[in-house]
Amino acid sequence: MSAAEVAAVPAGRARRGPGAIAIVATMLVISALGAVGFWNASELRIRVAGMGPTIAAGAVWALYGAALILIIVLLQRFGRRPGWAVLLGLAWGGFACVYVAGTANTAVSTVADNVLGSSDWTVWISPTIVEESLKALGVILLVLIPVLWRIGPLDGLFLGAVVGAGFQVVENFSFTLAAFSTEPDAVQAIWVTLFLRGVLGVFSHVVYSGLIGAAIGWVVAAGPARRAGRVALAVLVGLAAMALHGWTNWAATADLLVPHMVVSAAGFVVLVLVIVRARISENARLTAWAQSDAAIVPDLYRETLAEHPRGRAGRLQRRLALAAVTEAEQEQLAPR
Amino acid sequence: MDMVTERGVTSEVSPPEVQPPSAAWRPTALAQWSAIGVVVAWCALLAFGLPWLATATTPQDQVVESGSRVAAGGVEVSPPEGWVRDADVTGSIKLTKGGVNVLIFPASESTDSPVDIVEARMEIFRGDTSTAYEIGEPRQFSTDYGLSAASAAVLTPERASVLYAFSDGARLAEAQANASHAAWDELGAEIDQMMATVGFAEGAS
Numbered sequence: 253m254s255a256a257e258v259a260a261v262p263a264g265r266a267r268r269g270p271g272a273i274a275i276v277a278t279m280l281v282i283s284a285l286g287a288v289g290f291w292n293a294s295e296l297r298i299r300v301a302g303m304g305p306t307i308a309a310g311a312v313w314a315l316y317g318a319a320l321i322l323i324i325v326l327l328q329r330f331g332r333r334p335g336w337a338v339l340l341g342l343a344w345g346g347f348a349c350v351y352v353a354g355t356a357n358t359a360v361s362t363v364a365d366n367v368l369g370s371s372d373w374t375v376w377i378s379p380t381i382v383e384e385s386l387k388a389l390g391v392i393l394l395v396l397i398p399v400l401w402r403i404g405p406l407d408g409l410f411l412g413a414v415v416g417a418g419f420q421v422v423e424n425f426s427f428t429l430a431a432f433s434t435e436p437d438a439v440q441a442i443w444v445t446l447f448l449r450g451v452l453g454v455f456s457h458v459v460y461s462g463l464i465g466a467a468i469g470w471v472v473a474a475g476p477a478r479r480a481g482r483v484a485l486a487v488l489v490g491l492a493a494m495a496l497h498g499w500t501n502w503a504a505t506a507d508l509l510v511p512h513m514v515v516s517a518a519g520f521v522v523l524v525l526v527i528v529r530a531r532i533s534e535n536a537r538l539t540a541w542a543q544s545d546a547a548i549v550p551d552l553y554r555e556t557l558a559e560h561p562r563g564r565a566g567r568l569q570r571r572l573a574l575a576a577v578t579e580a581e582q583e584q585l586a587p588r
Numbered sequence: 589m590d591m592v593t594e595r596g597v598t599s600e601v602s603p604p605e606v607q608p609p610s611a612a613w614r615p616t617a618l619a620q621w622s623a624i625g626v627v628v629a630w631c632a633l634l635a636f637g638l639p640w641l642a643t644a645t646t647p648q649d650q651v652v653e654s655g656s657r658v659a660a661g662g663v664e665v666s667p668p669e670g671w672v673r674d675a676d677v678t679g680s681i682k683l684t685k686g687g688v689n690v691l692i693f694p695a696s697e698s699t700d701s702p703v704d705i706v707e708a709r710m711e712i713f714r715g716d717t718s719t720a721y722e723i724g725e726p727r728q729f730s731t732d733y734g735l736s737a738a739s740a741a742v743l744t745p746e747r748a749s750v751l752y753a754f755s756d757g758a759r760l761a762e763a764q765a766n767a768s769h770a771a772w773d774e775l776g777a778e779i780d781q782m783m784a785t786v787g788f789a790e791g792a793s
Binding site for chain 2: 269270271272274275278282348351352353355356358359360362363366367382385386389392393395396398400403472
């Protein structure tokens, strides 16, 4: 696609057709079915625990999820994301993925017991494959809607992080409900779960899905010609994220708390490094683009303003965009 | 644009196309519908296919063939015709027929005599004054597989239970049969016949 064609695309708005509507409908329906399934599975636990502890646990994990997303947003170049897409990603991760994965993981464990006589080992294989594949498919669907009209590694990372945050919040909430049945002190149950699932498994699902999402965004950003080549590498990234997930699951079940925490933290560091690297790369390309093709800068300018970039990177982009447009164009584009 | 090459040949070339930070993303309808198909198929496989497989591989209750040996927990027994083995119970043997259920628990290492074990169990019932138990005296017998055994009945107005213990001097196993009085009257002889076939599996402890 030429730069002129790119410039012709309305800033900030993606073209969506029946396929996009079908994707949204598919995600909503599966998420709704997952929510019903989750409620059916949790209703008895909620009744036993009582509404007070349930609401407290829900609030704690909602805050945890909000903090996760806030960190990811602050680390990124962009500020503008469609709210409905964020909610759709959270619903997919929280309800569709948690319920379908929970059902599948239980079934795999049963099959292993029936066929092999043992299922202990499935806890670090089955969730890894099932959960990561479901979350990755959610990111792919969001990308294909398309949520944004330009997709890069950071966009994919953000969408992956959102889906992962939804998954982590709802899954941890269900673990807390389960803890209520064995720990009569609700506050103690929440703290223990928060420590085991929130602190030791710091950002776990956000990290796994964020990395896979970044790989997906990287594939999409390549353009049709180079996309096929990047798919193989993206698959490797996905396998690496699965391996990270599997290792932390194994360490958790083996009570290897320190290695569990160290590897989880290492995963988060990798995620931050990916963000930093992607920011540098995007800024470099943006700079080169803005300096070399003034004809399409007004669209860049509109896009940049529309996305409300944050921090130094955002200011740089605004300056570059403004420097490249003519005075007449600035006059024409200035907000009124 | 005209460009002079190193050999002095003038040719027309296009200016280098500057790629935007990321090209506008326009997924094709084929990609969208394909993705929907993959997602729906994968979710269906995980949410319905795997649970179906789990059910299909779960052992179902089966009528035990008369004369065959049923084993679990290091204990074997030959039920008479028509007894059904409960597939949900693993590690022990649970057999049912006509409202009677028989549980044979795993063997353990013990030199206690069967009579002492049965007496100890009876003491528990004697100490429970909340229910009017009618407690029988221990009866000793031997099984077809050379085990020394003992049994004692505990009756309530509604039900009959018989406790069993089996020993080969080094290993001990216990069993329990529960039934309504009517069912016991009908199947008591079969239960006695079954208990006479209890043996320990070779190599089991």
